[in-house]
Amino acid sequence: MSYGFYIYGILTLPAPENLNLEGLDRQPVQIKILDDFAVIYSEAQQERYLASRRNLLSHEKVLEEIMQAGDVYDGLRQRNLLPVQFGLLVASWETFSQQLIRPHQEELTQLLAKLSGRREVSVKVFWDTEAEIQGLLAENPDIKTERDKLAGQPLNMEQVIQIGQAIEQGMSDRKQGIINLFQGTLNSIAIDVVENNPQMDTMIYNAAYLIPWEAESQFSEQVEALDHQFEERLRIRYNNFTAPFNFARLRLFSSN
Incomplete structure (x- = not known):
């Protein structure tokens, strides 16, 4: 039974290639291109994910590994990633795009620009x-x-x-x-x-x-x-x- 897609974060294009990461429930981490953004996700195996220590660490590990594996300029990691708070599942990409991405496209672009080349x-x-x-x-x-x-x-x-x-x-x-x-x-x-x-x-x-x-x-x-x-x-x-x-x-x- 499909529970949709679990979302980790959003990147600017070009999207990273050849990801070899495991997300929640040991599902492979993938990239979906939507409206000039790259969405990091894995296929959801549960209807709702509990905020357990294991799940939280898995969520954060995916984001950190993608940042650390970012494109290198002058020897520095430069992946500008917009992380999504733990627990967001979407039923379909069309719904995600229509309700979340497109209405906030300008804000997303501004946030990603602010995070470019920076770390927390x-x-x-x-x-x-x-x-x-x-x-x-x-x-x-x-x-x-x-x-x-x-x-x-x-x-x-x-x-x-x-x-x-x-x-x-x-x-x-x-x-x-x-x-x-x-x-x-x-x-x-x-x-x-x-x-x-x-x-x-x-x-x-x-x-x-x-x-x-x-x-x-x-x-x-x-x-x-x-x-x-x-x-x-x-x-x-x-x-x-x-x-x-x-x-x-x-x-x-x-x-x-």
């Missing part, structure tokens, strides 16, 4: 909350003295709130100081920056950067320098290559 990298910054509180108290003995009184004698509610607010403000200032340094160091290298919400309490910064392919070594060096600057205080997770999901925001390609 990401930086996530984590800290040890308790260690940072201790650092804050060490640097602010007045706050520490007031906090220590909590253990020594009864305080009224107003005093407790004041101490809590002082610690909260101090932590906020420490966090913002780190974020400002990362922004000042990295943002100037990027064409565009998207700051996403932290994914957990210990994550204090979560940003994606659209950079020229050839700028990755410079960007990586700056991330490494920041890592050395903070020594063991921070944990930095740097992803130096991914499909540019954060910079390809086209509502029609959401799986929702």
Whole structure:
């Protein structure tokens, strides 16, 4: 039974040839030319794909391998790919073209032009909350003295709130100081920056950067320098290559 076509992304022409990639359900990845675009797809074996870790990784692997296997100019990979969010299935190419491609042709062209010769990298910054509180108290003995009184004698509610607010403000200032340094160091290298919400309490910064392919070594060096600057205080997770999901925001390609 046919479930249509599972879509991974869209490329400008000319389309890549002789693909040897496996997509979801180990189906061969293929190219369909539609309205001056090359659509990356495989034949769907399910009516709906669950967003499991295995499926998500398979989806992203297809996109990354196509980008890495892009045409080479001056030794650089230049495949400008518009990734589609996980989970998009289409019943027929005619429907896909009429409802999705043609009405948004200009926007697609502009997005692909923006992504040409560029890649997405990401930086996530984590800290040890308790260690940072201790650092804050060490640097602010007045706050520490007031906090220590909590253990020594009864305080009224107003005093407790004041101490809590002082610690909260101090932590906020420490966090913002780190974020400002990362922004000042990295943002100037990027064409565009998207700051996403932290994914957990210990994550204090979560940003994606659209950079020229050839700028990755410079960007990586700056991330490494920041890592050395903070020594063991921070944990930095740097992803130096991914499909540019954060910079390809086209509502029609959401799986929702």
